[in-house]
Amino acid sequence: MQCDICGKKKATVHLTEIVDEQMSEMHLCEECARTKSVQMEQQFGLSDLLAGLADFGKQVKDKEQTTLACANCKLDYEEFKKMGRLGCSECYTEFESHLANLLKKIHGSNRHLGKAPGSIPVAHKKEIETINDIKHEMQESIAREDFEKAAELRDKIRGMEQEDKS
Amino acid sequence: MRLDDLIYHTGEWLRGTGPHSNIVMSSRIRLARNLAQKPFPNRATKKGSISILETVEEAVSGIDYFKKSTTFKIHEMDNIDKQFLIERHLMSHEHSMNTEGKALIVSDEEILSVMVNEEDHMRIQVMQSGLNLNETWKIINSIDDALSKRLDFAYSPRWGYLTACPTNTGTAMRGSVMLHLPALVMTKQINKVLSAIAKLSFASRGFYGEGTQAQGNFYQISNQVSLGHSEEEILQNINGLLKQVIEQEIQARQALMVQNKPMLEDKIFRSLGVLKSAYIISSQETVELLSMVRMGIDLDVLKDLDRRVVNELFITIQPAHLQKIEGKKLSASARDTKRASLIREKLGGV
Ligand SMILES: [Zn+2]
Ligand SMILES: [Zn+2]
Numbered sequence: 001m002q003c004d005i006c007g008k009k010k011a012t013v014h015l016t017e018i019v020d021e022q023m024s025e026m027h028l029c030e031e032c033a034r035t036k037s038v039q040m041e042q043q044f045g046l047s048d049l050l051a052g053l054a055d056f057g058k059q060v061k062d063k064e065q066t067t068l069a070c071a072n073c074k075l076d077y078e079e080f081k082k083m084g085r086l087g088c089s090e091c092y093t094e095f096e097s098h099l100a101n102l103l104k105k106i107h108g109s110n111r112h113l114g115k116a117p118g119s120i121p122v123a124h125k126k127e128i129e130t131i132n133d134i135k136h137e138m139q140e141s142i143a144r145e146d147f148e149k150a151a152e153l154r155d156k157i158r159g160m161e162q163e164d165k166s
Numbered sequence: 167m168r169l170d171d172l173i174y175h176t177g178e179w180l181r182g183t184g185p186h187s188n189i190v191m192s193s194r195i196r197l198a199r200n201l202a203q204k205p206f207p208n209r210a211t212k213k214g215s216i217s218i219l220e221t222v223e224e225a226v227s228g229i230d231y232f233k234k235s236t237t238f239k240i241h242e243m244d245n246i247d248k249q250f251l252i253e254r255h256l257m258s259h260e261h262s263m264n265t266e267g268k269a270l271i272v273s274d275e276e277i278l279s280v281m282v283n284e285e286d287h288m289r290i291q292v293m294q295s296g297l298n299l300n301e302t303w304k305i306i307n308s309i310d311d312a313l314s315k316r317l318d319f320a321y322s323p324r325w326g327y328l329t330a331c332p333t334n335t336g337t338a339m340r341g342s343v344m345l346h347l348p349a350l351v352m353t354k355q356i357n358k359v360l361s362a363i364a365k366l367s368f369a370s371r372g373f374y375g376e377g378t379q380a381q382g383n384f385y386q387i388s389n390q391v392s393l394g395h396s397e398e399e400i401l402q403n404i405n406g407l408l409k410q411v412i413e414q415e416i417q418a419r420q421a422l423m424v425q426n427k428p429m430l431e432d433k434i435f436r437s438l439g440v441l442k443s444a445y446i447i448s449s450q451e452t453v454e455l456l457s458m459v460r461m462g463i464d465l466d467v468l469k470d471l472d473r474r475v476v477n478e479l480f481i482t483i484q485p486a487h488l489q490k491i492e493g494k495k496l497s498a499s500a501r502d503t504k505r506a507s508l509i510r511e512k513l514g515g516v
Contacts, residue, residue, distance in 0.1 A: 089320030109394025112326030
């Protein structure tokens with residue numbers, strides 16, 4: 001593969017670039033990549049983010065080779081990694097554990113604290129979020145086979161949900 | 167409303183009033199929204215996209231804000247018309263490609279617009295003149311509330327609004343402000359300011375969109391992060407950052423006025439002089455000169471010029487606008503002549 005910029009040398013650096021909310025793949029030779037990264041750092045300060053994304057690509061490859069795909073839109077995880085675009089809302093559930101890391105790298109957080117559709121009052125919303133957090137922690141405990149912890153969290157959730165009803 | 171009706175008046179956001187309008191051209195907020203379970207545009211079939219568009223059109227038809235809006239189907243438009251809408255900041259370049267099922271809904275005064283089936287099912291945009299993010303948020307928030315009563319949005323309590331690109335997930339909100347910073351450029355402080363902005367994870371880019379060098383000393387600053395903070399918090403952060411940038415620009419302008427007033431006045435009046443008398447002018451030269459004239463108005467060096475007239479010229483001197491005004495396709499050199507005559511007409515030149 002040849003370098004996207006000079007078109008002469010062999011592309012050895014592959015990076016994901018984000019410009020105006022668009023993510024695109026670039027294949028560059030080492031020299032052009034260096035120039036490009038200096039430029040981008042000056043313009044957007046995105047180098048940390050890009051490093052994070054590249055790292056995320058590697059990490060997943062090592063961990064998992066089996067194809068993971070969304071049952072709703074049939075997007076498989078490999079394709080998402082290539083395109084940087086999800087296929088539907090259900091992809092977020094299917095690829096949940098991978099996305100949790102990626103979102104954290106992109107945004108520095110993976111908890112939504114903004115508005116919700118419809119008219120759920122904020123205080124109540126926060127509570128739902130907390131419950132969802134604990135539920136999530138519980139699932140993680142189950143995955144780790146830490147059933148004692150999971151049971152403890154389950155009771156906590158029950159307590160909170162009961163309180164909520166009364 | 168027909169597309170051609172837009173030619174003779176420009177958007178409300180160019181009126182050149184509102185808080186800090188001597189430095190801030192406009193405030194814009196965009197929200198990305200998708201319908202639950204429906205494939206995002208990049209994975210939708212043609213039939214799927216058309217059905218999304220129908221669903222969205224029906225939902226907006228019952229909402230007050232959209233009462234005087236028009237839907238433009240992108241695949242029915244020619245290249246000049248598409249470029250015309252991009253130049254007006256009503257839609258993205260991406261929206262003009264692979265146009266099947268894509269549409270643009272535009273409200274009466276161009277305050278509100280919705281790209282349907284761009285990267286997400288809906289990209290809702292509200293623009294206001296001056297530094298007005300809070301007001302802009304109020305408007306777009308209530309539009310979003312109204313839409314969410316009619317549409318089943320893709321949302322998770324944990325991650326918020328779900329978008330095609332994970333960089334938008336969460337609030338799926340991008341707030342951005344267009345700043346005119348000629349004095350920071352002239353005093354060579356701009357790079358320092360931009361790198362500080364980047365360190366705080368805000369993005370900056372030029373007036374004429376992606377990939378362009380900042381032209382006419384315009385810089386658009388927006389939030390990068392959309393997850394982990396509430397909408398209000400994100401906007402407050404942008405406001406806080408902007409107040410500092412504005413303060414620095416004001417100081418730089420004052421310093422120029424104090425230290426080198428004759429040089430500055432000379433530059434401003436010469437710029438106006440060229441714009442008023444040129445018969446052939448490129449867009450690059452135009453925006454550089456207009457930038458000086460705009461600063462001249464802000465500093466009260468030029469007293470009889472309306473800021474709105476100058477703001478509008480930044481938009482109307484672009485290629486598709488010139489061709490729409492002329493009513494036919496123009497070569498690059500014909501555009502340079504047409505541009506010069508439009509400017510003379512608007513600024514009262516020779
Ligand atoms: Zn190269
Ligand atoms: Zn999917």
